[in-house]
Amino acid sequence: MADKKILIVGASVAGPMAAFWLAKTGADITVIERHEAMRDGGQNVDIRTTGVTVIHKVPEMEARIRAAAAPLAGMTVLGSKGQSILTIKGSGDPKQQSLMSEYEVFRDRLSGIIYDFTKDLPNVRYVFGEQVKSMSQDEKGVDVEFLNGNLPQSRYDLVVAADGATSRTRALAFNCKVRDHMSSMNAWAAYSTIDKNLLNGSKEGQLTTSTPGRGIILLPDHDSEHNRVLLMGSHGSDKSSIMPLFRRAVKDGDGALKAFLGEFYRGHGRDEILTAVQQSTKLYASEAAQVKVPSLYTGRIVLVGDAGYAAGPVGTGTSLAITGGYILAGELHKHPEDLATGLQSYSDRMRPIVQDMQQIPPGFPGIMTPQAAWALNFRNAVLRVVSYLMVLSDFLPISSSLGWVAGLYASAFGTDKYSMPDYTFG
Template sequence: MRDLTILISGGGIAGPALAHWLERHGNHPTIVERAPAIRPGGQAVDFRGAPQLDVLARMGILDAVRRAQTRMGDIKIVDARGRRLSSLPSEAFSGEVEILRGTLSRILHDATDAEYVYDDSITSLTETPAGVHVTFERAAPRTFDLVVGADGLRSQVRELAFGEAQLRHLGMYGAIFSVPGTYDLDHEGLMYSAPGRCATIMSTGGRTRAALDFAAPPLTYDHRDRHAQRILVESAFAGLDWEIPHLLDQMRRADDFYFAPAAQVVLPRYSSGRLALLGDAGYAPGPGGMGTGLALIAAYVLAGELAEAGDHETAFTQYENHIRPYVEVCHRQAQGADKYLVPQKKSQIWRRNQMMRLLPYMPGKSLIKRMTDRAAAAITLKDYDAPPGSPRPARRPPRSGTAARPAGRR
């Protein structure tokens, strides 16, 4: 299928990756993003295993990703007085290539010629014989051949098209934000744990980020109310020593504060009619589940299946058949992360720290890396019609009467 108009909700990672491949196959993507611009900073994401690195190479961005990688070293595990107890080796968390999420988003954005509509979101989706009629909060209504939700764990497209999704809560929540200074760190980190709570400070090239994770059952809160989210974090970490008071103070000031549950999206299908889901919107794997690598591979597969199929129903079925087994591997990889990140007993924290202390001297010291690499490699990439390096099609102007707001376009 060629020359399709495809609306993608979400301009973070999965959306621009899909737009890149849709253009390579001769289609015309438009990306709508709630944020007013590309989100800077954010957490570090990584790629590991041949398929994930291969898809970056096929996109032509592997060298750019490598140039921008964090080159993160080990994370020192410390007690409340700052004394080193053990270390978390970098291969356990940073993959073969690690990069800040905002930096990756910029690279992917620059790898497309898609139409971007910022500071807007979808309000309704109606399938018609002509396609999908879409209304927006700000822009005029438009009709597209297909719509893809790549808008994260709280996907608006998923809610509109599929109703409330089943979320598998993984027992914890986390906040991440930038902090000033480097804490005398250079491409390394510090981690402090108390029962059910973990604070991590990571410095990469002069940029320092803090992560505050805590164990909790599913909580009720407004996912758009950052003040309420900060209160949840403050309550969880109240009364702790080490750098916690200072980090909480910086959290209140941070303009890039991000808060989310550790959760997986579980759906019986990834498409409905002319609508499909991609990345966290359809199957968020959770922490340690290689969600970014999964999203980029899934974008490659979805665009490729659309290019090969004669109709969207066949394409969506083939996309799901190919990607679901990989999703299930990534889901299993992430389950149990709370027992490692936020152990709820002092004895469990002690055992984890002892294991990390002994890991460099054990015959199986690379066991963690082998396990994660094996999971990352649990898919074989197909070769689709458009070869790497094929030219992108010229951007087709919006159809008469359906133009997006000019202010949102590149």
């Protein structure tokens, strides 16, 4: 791969991770990102199963991620009157994690760490404020025209689409619409950094839920002056009128999104959080959706991370993004003179992992933000059971009537069972 030119589209987790491993093959790599810089803010994400295996292959990276972990000691679920229902804490074992990951880190911190590992490599360069305008390929390469003129039209041996679930690169490559191959979960989330510490210095996050389908998580940030907020909504049916309103608000910008959130959460409580979100300059939102494509590549264009296999709200998307870049680079390195075989091997390796880690437990995602009061009570009961049984499911033969609960979550919270290859680069 040493004489190959590779374009990676997207500089969130999947893009920089792919750049890190592909750089080890000796390829010349350009990473483009449509935003003007690495994005600030974002939700806390988990690294689990195969993701833990991959970061352990780079001890310095694993140590940096641990050092940057979100300052989160636990998550307290609050009732309608503000009373504590239960508190979820980590297991203390990164190989057998609970509902709260041992690698709980804010997305911007994780992206920044991986970016720092790649930005000074001699064969990697980042170009911000740029995106693909058009692509055409033949059996020898891909001709790419760029939208903003920060790069000249160029020819690449491989294009890696790592630009998220609504990947424009995927749409261009597969001659489809952006939302084709996306399966909506009829749920969404919005993320904000607020200029207040409403936790009063506590390191325990708080989850409040109200019906129908509304949830707010308040999280500590790395400093004492800010909190991070995750706002969640689910709607239970493809016929819901809320999802089109949400999509329109996201498309129309922060003002429209804030107006949507203000109306949606009317009567929920926690008005101090909602007021702070309205005043925040750091806000973005995304729809909960899975991506399932008939192929992970077409010709010399390949999909990595959410662009190829967004996992939806099951806690495995970041791990899949980390895993995909590693396996792609490893399989291409094994077949340096046969790109087609390398890409097919990548697909063959990833398919069973993706299929398993995209499994949706019954009731998800609505169980996190239920529509009815009885469902909310059931949710709280399930959280109690899962938090107790999750870390035991791989160690004890749980034969009680509640054992099935832990089993439903095995893909996201159990050990790495996928026999990850140990590639040798050099």
